[in-house]
Amino acid sequence: MADLLKVKIVKLESGARYQRLFNKDSGTSGMKSGHVILKEGEEIGEHSTNDLEEALVILKGNGQLVINNEDIVDFEADTVLYVPPATIHNVKNAGKGMLEYIFITSYAPKKK
Numbered sequence: 001m002a003d004l005l006k007v008k009i010v011k012l013e014s015g016a017r018y019q020r021l022f023n024k025d026s027g028t029s030g031m032k033s034g035h036v037i038l039k040e041g042e043e044i045g046e047h048s049t050n051d052l053e054e055a056l057v058i059l060k061g062n063g064q065l066v067i068n069n070e071d072i073v074d075f076e077a078d079t080v081l082y083v084p085p086a087t088i089h090n091v092k093n094a095g096k097g098m099l100e101y102i103f104i105t106s107y108a109p110k111k112k
Contacts, residue, residue, distance in 0.1 A: 021102070033104040038063070038093040046090040052105040054083040059102065062095030084108075 008026055012035050013019045019035040022028050036044065046069065058079045065073040065081055067089050075081055083089055085108040093099035
């Protein structure tokens, strides 16, 4: 049975560009997550997943996942994207209005 004292609930903030949801400081074992809101034309900036795998849960809007600054994956609300470890990528708001999503990262076991 789950320990209810360890269950965490976080209310999403509607006005913040970035909101940390969960990480080691909030009691996770290695998972990190955050809530992101990008205005029209904004982007997160190129970064790498390094030894993490990442899921992007798209709540509102349309955007692009740019991989290695060359491959583009278009996405829209109500979709989930998977980004494998060691992937250089950027998330861009490519639509009208806000792009809102939640990212979840976790350490990926090393392949043998």
